[in-house]
Amino acid sequence: MFRLRAAACLLTAALAGATPPGQQPAADCRGCAGRGSLPCGKHGKDLGLEADGVVLDCSVAATCRVCAGARAVDCRQCERAEVEAELQHRQQLARDWLQQRLARVDDAVGHHALVHLRTAHCDLVGSLKPATVGKQKLDTHALLHLHAQRLEALREDFRATLELTEADLPGRLRVHLFRDAKDHGVIGPRETGFGSAASTGLKQMGPEFVYSMWQDPRSLPDDEAVHRNVVHNVTHLLLSQMLPVQWVGNRGHGWVDEGLAHWFEDRHSGSCRNYCYEELLLAPGAGWKNGIWRPHVRKLVEEGGMPSFADLARRNTDQLTFLEHAAAFAYVDFLLSAHGGARCRDFVRALKSGQSTRDALQAVYSWNPLTIEAPFQAWIKAHYPLPGR
Ligand SMILES: [Zn+2]
Ligand SMILES: [Zn+2]
Ligand SMILES: [Zn+2]
Ligand SMILES: [Zn+2]
Incomplete structure (x- = not known):
């Protein structure tokens, strides 16, 4: 009897699913509350990460075996053709984005152990060691999401502090936070066009705005030190990016260039520990x-x-x-x-x-x-x- 009733319910569901396109029985669907899709359950506790509102594309989400980057799956109990098409479109965008990132960075370093993230103003890639932040242990993926949020927050703080409009900071930031010297040694000179593979950090201050570093445990032992380093160096990028685009640090205005980078470093962490010198004189x-x-x-x-x-x-x-x-x-x-x-x-x-x-x-x-x-x-x-x- 119970089996029979269950079968009848399935039949009803199947019939609802077979409603011709154009109609939207999904409005009544209890499975998805009428949305036609459900959040992807495969991300587990990481689903919160993908819903942070800051990260627009994530390589971990893009390779999800269930949603393939759409971050949602089709509801099987109802039929909404436009929702299915939208999910497929999102999967395609995620796939295209990731392929382009892999070709540019991962293929150059020769492995696929990097996390890529895209936010409104930043392309971030990294392989930082898992770290404890506050009382939370974060794996590489979660840590990179946190850095993505920090980068957007720093940009907004810089913009608001100097009373700039959005239009005053055109272009994107490209930030590379590597665990290993070897990866930075390949990507740093390649993406910035400067410096040697033996550096710990390299920047390009225009026409593109790029920072690449590796996590030297002697100077960057923990998350706090890495964060401070990123704040200092990305402030340099923002200052150069601010219109009119120009790096002032080689035009006799080093005090403005370093002074502002230190100011945001101090504002963030209450101390200044990053110095920009050529190569490894320090x-x-x-x-x-x-x-x-x-x-x-x-x-x-x-x-x-x-x-x-x-x-x-x-x-x-x-x-x-x-x-x-x-x-x-x-x-x-x-x-x-x-x-x-x-x-x-x-x-x-x-x-x-x-x-x-x-x-x-x-x-x-x-x-x-x-x-x-x-x-x-x-x-x-x-x-x-x-x-x-
Ligand atoms: Zn549904
Ligand atoms: Zn992610
Ligand atoms: Zn998924
Ligand atoms: Zn500096």
Whole structure:
């Protein structure tokens, strides 16, 4: 009897499924609540990852044996031709996207152990070691999703801080976070067009905006250090990308280039530990005052030990000493914190457009390289603590 009733139900379902196209019995379907599709169950607990609203394409989802990247499956209890067509379309898009990514990156490194993600503004690829973030253990796939969210958040923070419009940051970011030196050694020079395979991080600052690094355990022992490294280096990309596209770090404005990268690094983690030098002149882990700079900048200001602004504002990024990195951070902090993002944006724009530091300072702040020092020092004395307090 029970069998019979079950069979009758199946027959009803089959009949409903056989309704001619054009009608939508799916509206009554209890299986899918009328949607015609169901979330793919194969992702298990990872389904949350794919629904984070930030990642638009994911290589793990694209190779799912059940949904093939559509992230949903057809409801078998009802018939909606347009939903099926849409699922097939999404599968095709995911397949095309992944093939193009594999051809560009994985084929070059010679293995397929990389996770690829696409967000609104970033193409991210990586193989970072599983890591503990807060109290959560994240595998490589979950960790890369987290980095995708962090990259979008950093871009938005940069945009909002400098009061930029969306149109002021055109183009995409391409970020590569590798576990192994070998993969970075292949992809870093290839994607950035610069540097040697022996580097730990390489950037291209235009016309494309690319960062490639590998997780050197000596300088990047944990997730926090990797995150800080990404914040620092991607800030450089965003600054170069901001219209007009131009890297200012090799035009005597290293203090702006490094200062802003340090400022976002400090804003994120409360310390500055990344320095951009050519190749490997820096011993891993080397730095100034353990990355906690404000009290030591205050002390130098009190003692008259700060480099003069006129000297600082002549140097390129890779010419800055440790102390000048800290001074660059402090001057950018002064401009942003005391005088706001919009004026800092206008000043940076003027430098990018080719104006001299003297003209840009005059136009935006009514200072010159000598008269900026008094208000800067007064602000440091009023806002930075002394060491040990
Ligand atoms: Zn249904
Ligand atoms: Zn994913
Ligand atoms: Zn799936
Ligand atoms: Zn830097």
